[in-house]
Amino acid sequence: MFSRHDIKKLLQNSVHQLQGLKETYALLPSTRCRRKTNCCSMLPEMTLLEALAVIKRLVDMPSAMRMRFVQNIIGYFFLNPVEITLCPFLEGQDCLIYADRFFGCRAYGLWSQEYYEKLSAHDRLVKIHLRKQWKSLGLSLPSKVVDFQVPYCIYVEIDGHAFIDDKMLLNISDTIEAISGRFSQWHQSFSRMYFSDLSFLLSSLAFGLTESIQLKFTVVRDIITTGNMTGLEKIIDELPDLCAGLA
Ligand code: SF4
Structure with a gap:
């Protein structure tokens, strides 16, 4: 389980890895999309390294702005079983962490339809499993959430004459995984215990790992x-500045 101290040490020791992440992202072609940010309805899964890149960005922000993000992210953590909320980094039609957005955001719209369907099928299975878990706790999640899928995108266009295919995308994804894997057990813990979810990581920094899950159950049950929603509003109102002092 991660503490604030662990995150601080990881950030201090991640300079080369973060540079490697940037260089790996640069292997992806630049793109444009006329439905800009229309697909940003969920926080994508990410590696620990990508989560650290965004935490670093939060750390470097003015505190009022950082608090707004932290509140959005924690709100997302508690609300995502009951609502399709927007990605917590989206404001209007702008991604506020665009330069540090995750591989999942960058690759969306670049996969072949066939491969994207495979990813969607996996996502559906995960959601069915989650619905069963909540059901075993006596709660039925709304169908609008369980059945929601981000559709295959046909609107992303690659700038210039660059070319990318599934194999190249998978290689880039593997490279990011390998760089993040240099954090060995931390990388594994983020994936296995936190389900590659930055919102869960930040919530556990605020409340503890088990406590976050218990609190989430209470909030979701009430909703x-x-x-x-008063339980959630109180949680958000009373949040500390989680990322302050992590530099
Ligand atoms: S991080 Fe940015 S690009 Fe990715 S889903 Fe969120 S708003 Fe969209």
């Missing part, structure tokens, strides 16, 4: 059974 599903009574529509009551």
